[in-house]
Amino acid sequence: MNNMEKIKGILVSIVAPMDNHIANGGEKLLGNAGSIKKRNDGRVYVSGQMQRHVLFSAIERINLTDKNKGNTYVSNGDGISNAIEVDLRADLGGFMHPSAGSYSGRRTAPLTVTPAVAMKASEITRDLLVRVKMNEEESSRDQALATKEMSDSDVMIMNFFLDITTLSITKIFTYEGEYHVSTEFVKHVNETERKRRVKLFLESTRSMTDFANQARNAVSGEPQKVLIVFDNKLSRKASRYFGANETEKTNIIAELEDRSALPIIGSDTEGAKSVNAAYKEAFEVLEKSTLFDPCEGDNNIKKFSEAFQ
Numbered sequence: 177m178n179n180m181e182k183i184k185g186i187l188v189s190i191v192a193p194m195d196n197h198i199a200n201g202g203e204k205l206l207g208n209a210g211s212i213k214k215r216n217d218g219r220v221y222v223s224g225q226m227q228r229h230v231l232f233s234a235i236e237r238i239n240l241t242d243k244n245k246g247n248t249y250v251s252n253g254d255g256i257s258n259a260i261e262v263d264l265r266a267d268l269g270g271f272m273h274p275s276a277g278s279y280s281g282r283r284t285a286p287l288t289v290t291p292a293v294a295m296k297a298s299e300i301t302r303d304l305l306v307r308v309k310m311n312e313e314e315s316s317r318d319q320a321l322a323t324k325e326m327s328d329s330d331v332m333i334m335n336f337f338l339d340i341t342t343l344s345i346t347k348i349f350t351y352e353g354e355y356h357v358s359t360e361f362v363k364h365v366n367e368t369e370r371k372r373r374v375k376l377f378l379e380s381t382r383s384m385t386d387f388a389n390q391a392r393n394a395v396s397g398e399p400q401k402v403l404i405v406f407d408n409k410l411s412r413k414a415s416r417y418f419g420a421n422e423t424e425k426t427n428i429i430a431e432l433e434d435r436s437a438l439p440i441i442g443s444d445t446e447g448a449k450s451v452n453a454a455y456k457e458a459f460e461v462l463e464k465s466t467l468f469d470p471c472e473g474d475n476n477i478k479k480f481s482e483a484f485q
Contacts, residue, residue: 181436182468185410186374188336188381191401191418192292195329196301199292199387199395200226212325218297220327222387222397227289227334229253230387230397232265234380239264244372258283260344260480261364264373267344286342287377290415292334292397299328334397335415338377340467344370346483362483363471370467375459378404382455399451400444404458406465407437414439 200213200222214220236250251257251265260267260283270285303324344365350358365373384397405414417428432439438461441447442454449457 181408182466183406183408183462184340184468185405185407186338186340186377187403187405187407187412187414188378189403189405189415189417190334190336190381190397190399191295192332192334192384192397192399193330194327194332194395194397196326197330197387197393197395198324198326199332199397201324201388212300212327214298214300215293219294220298220300220330221294222292222332222334224289224291226388227292227336228269228287230384231287231289231336231380232269233386234383235264235268235376238376238379238383242372242376246369258480260346264376266480267364267373268338268377283346284342286339288337288339290335292332294327294330294332295419296331298330300325301328331400332397333418335412336377336381337412337415338374339410340374341410341470343373343467345470346480348483361470363469363474363477364480364483366474366477367467367469370469371462374462374467378455378458378462382451399442402440402442402451402454404440404442404454405432405437406440406458406461407432408468409435409437 198212200220201211212220213223232250232253239245239248239250246262248262248264251263253265256269256271257263257266258271258273258281265271266283268285268287270283272283273281303326344363346362346364348360348362349356350360382399382402385395387395387397401418403414403417414428414432417425420428429439440449440454440457440461442449442451444451
């Protein structure tokens with residue numbers, strides 16, 4: 177992608193090994209029997225909802241230490257504001273406020289994810305947990321017993337996509353009677369801040385650790401392999417890459433390069449470019465590139481609440 181290309185979408189596809197994990201525990205099926213979520217084909221998965229939770233946890237940690245964060249923050253998932261100009265979850269993750277009674281009450285998320293799914297059928301271990309009571313006056317029958325499932329070893333594929341065309345931007349529709357007659361774009365932060373938020377997104381995809389049931393278990397979703405695509409088109413086709421055969425992989429990369437998109441591939445187990453080197457290249461590309469901006473400049477920046485006055 178040369179400097180004249182404008183980025184409309186960024187796809188990050190990741191392969192991450194997880195061992196002895198309950199990265200997305202299910203409901204307790206029978207009494208104190210905790211289960212891990214599995215597909216019908218026997219492959220465990222981490223839901224898209226959990227993936228978003230982990231990603232925004234990483235974004236919050238990284239943003240807190242960023243000297244350029246200003247007054248931005250990541251709101252709790254149960255209390256998302258509509259202040260796109262400062263609330264990173266509201267901007268990247270969208271929101272739904274039905275009580276608002278107007279278009280200003282909802283936002284479609286620019287950041288989307290797929291569930292993380294194991295590449296092969298998973299082997300499940302059931303672990304017996306005993307909470308021993310030391311009070312000799314209590315009966316041994318009062319000992320607390322529970323079982324939990326965990327997956328032995330999985331190689332997980334996960335995907336993240338950022339729609340640059342709607343990042344920190346709101347569409348406002350004008351109607352005459354029942355007819356939509358025009359669309360206006362309103363920007364809520366300047367281009368420097370938009371690019372900073374893209375960098376937060378990229379950095380967070382290699383910093384995923386806050387999975388379910390992992391408060392004391394050091395399970396990591398940090399990538400062993402990664403494909404980062406800077407695209408001049410809104411496409412998620414490359415999310416198939418790591419699950420494809422060699423012919424399809426070749427054709428996916430050829431299609432991207434044919435339209436001047438830039439794929440960056442890194443692996444810690446094969447090839448000449450490591451995951452760290454791939455991310456380093458991605459940050460360099462981002463710094464030199466231009467984000468697609470339907471507002472065409474920073475002349476009309478407004479708070480989200482001001483845009484609907």
